[in-house]
Amino acid sequence: MDYDNQVKNRVKRIEGQLRGILRMMEEGKDCKEVITQLSATRSAIDRTIGVIVSSNLVECVQNAESRGQDTEALVKEAVNLLVKSR
Numbered sequence: 001m002d003y004d005n006q007v008k009n010r011v012k013r014i015e016g017q018l019r020g021i022l023r024m025m026e027e028g029k030d031c032k033e034v035i036t037q038l039s040a041t042r043s044a045i046d047r048t049i050g051v052i053v054s055s056n057l058v059e060c061v062q063n064a065e066s067r068g069q070d071t072e073a074l075v076k077e078a079v080n081l082l083v084k085s086r
Contacts, residue, residue, distance in 0.1 A: 001056055010048045017041045053081050 021037045057078040061071045 001059065003052070007048065007051060007055075010044065010051070014041060014044050014048065017044065050082065053078050 017037065018041060021034060021041065024034050024037065057074065060074045060078075064071045064074055
């Protein structure tokens with residue numbers, strides 16, 4: 001699967017958030033601030049997972065349909081990936 005620049009940029013932002021959190025920890029920032037940033041990072045990761053799974057699902061379904069294959073298994077697999085990521 002090809003990952004477009006938008007998805008890569010999401011991951012780069014997440015990387016920046018994580019570095020910022022580490023810096024906050026090293027500076028001894030309040031735990032509420034650290035937890036808030038960790039929660040924001042987790043949300044960003046969850047959204048990125050959703051984008052990747054949905055993009056991949058669309059591509060896989062289109063390919064399967066063009067080959068005359070059943071797409072139900074692909075959809076179930078995508079749902080399972082999303083459920084496992086929670």
